[in-house]
Amino acid sequence: MDKTMDQAGVERRSRVNIVQEKCRERGVDVAIFTSPENIYYLAGLDYEGYFCLHALLVPANGTPVLFARSIETPTVLRQAKDVQFIGYADNDDVPAAIASQLVAIAGKRPRVALQRNSAFNVAIDAPLRVALPNAEFLDSSGIVEEMRMVKSPFEIEQIKRAARISDIMIAAGIGTAGNGVTENSVAAEVYRAMISAGGQSPGFPPFIRSVDRICEPHITWTSREFKTGDSFLLELSGCIDRYHAPMARTGYIGPAPASASKLSAISNQAHLKALNALKPGALASDVHAAWRAHLHASNALPRLEHCGYTVGISFPPTWTGGPGINSLHGASTVQIREGMVFHLLTWITDDAGNDNFLSDCVLVEKSGGVFLTISPRDLAEV
Incomplete structure (x- = not known):
């Protein structure tokens, strides 16, 4: 394996651990990140496909889950090796799929932190609140940005x-x-x-x-x-x-x-x-x-x-x-x-x-x- 890629992978796994620790400290079940920079920092996905909705779900414990278009599967599997990948078709209800995954991770009353400073948050915020009426929604903005400084x-x-x-x-x-x-x-x-x-x-x-x-x-x-x-x-x-x-x-x-x-x-x-x-x-x-x-x-x-x-x-x-x-x-x-x-x-x-x-x-x-x-x-x- 290329030493640069190996070192990057080691650092990303350490970063995910830090985010998970912050989630546990704040009582957050799952933090969701949607900006390309934060997803790359945590998962290593470097490509031009970020014009479509991406969401990286980082649970307080366990493996992160990445949502992206199914057509991107070969790229995601090659680059983002430490996540569970869920691909979606262009006519899928992506917020519904994310909501289902949140329930699978943390039940019907999850405490979810959304990245509100990201433009992509608009696509999932309101639909998730409708799909999960008993969830508590917090803000994950700044968690990864502070680490990246x-x-x-x-x-x-x-x-x-x-x-x-x-x-x-x-x-x-x-x-x-x-x-x-x-x-x-x-x-x-x-x-x-x-x-x-x-x-x-x-x-x-x-x-x-x-x-x-x-x-x-x-x-x-x-x-x-x-x-x-x-x-x-x-x-x-x-x-x-x-x-x-x-x-x-x-x-x-x-x-x-x-x-x-x-x-x-x-x-x-x-x-x-x-x-x-x-x-x-x-x-x-x-x-x-x-x-x-x-x-x-x-x-x-x-x-x-x-x-x-x-x-x-x-x-x-x-x-x-x-x-x-x-x-x-x-x-x-x-x-x-x-x-x-x-x-x-x-x-x-x-x-x-x-x-x-x-x-x-x-x-x-x-x-x-x-x-x-x-x-x-x-x-x-x-």
Whole structure:
């Protein structure tokens, strides 16, 4: 057996044990998880079939039960070896089948914890309450998300591999950009580099934008040609075994205006202020305060009111980790711990109409934050 797969299996079994212990502590008979990230974390199912309803039932004692479409049986049997699999046809009443399984596990008066922060919860919440009128329904949101915040050494290695691919992708994109080159040509080279380096398809596509489209955060390339004097942005992430390492760099076709270079310097300095504050024991709000203080002193205008968020496992349509995002913002009381991984970012603008977006994947070690993505952070000029 592949050592990576074996280690992942060992960790998943340990995670399930922890969830079951939490269920017993809370008097929960069965916890149900429906977000792709949580199912993958506990059961190991890594594929593109999450557009349909999935539900992982974790009983306080015993083997977890996974509901997914019957057509996915070969994939589930190969990947999710430590669960009981129940496949359903597209015309089946899935909530009724889940209700029947809950009764089989815990009787007609089960205490069930549903993952209410998941979009898929909508499909089963009301039907389960109708099918099980004597059940007590609680919330399982946050149980697995809290566990996922601190990465194991094995997980950190996957993120480091993803970070190396992110750097390769950035180098390919910047190296391709130039006068007369189209945005989609840059995208093609970024994808070529990503796939050649062993990367998986990430949760978000690479965001490749230029000039007046830079301020639109979640759009990507067009067939537009770069021209000398244009600004451009590459925000992207490598992905290995669903672990992500996002980063962003800003550049110019030809020499950058002096005002843009000044903004880049401010962005770099704010980025380092946040990194230096990212120490075990600090609060997320402390990191934000250090970052915000530098921007305020520099008269820079932030596009975002946070300077990053936790990352790790993620599935389309996001690399932010699905529900339960923990951002570095001014009101956050989340404590920074060794083993956390962040997409640390600074996106600022000025009165001259310049934008600078700088971001990196950062690991919190015992001594503080360290960059996992290492591409040059100065404003690119190509």
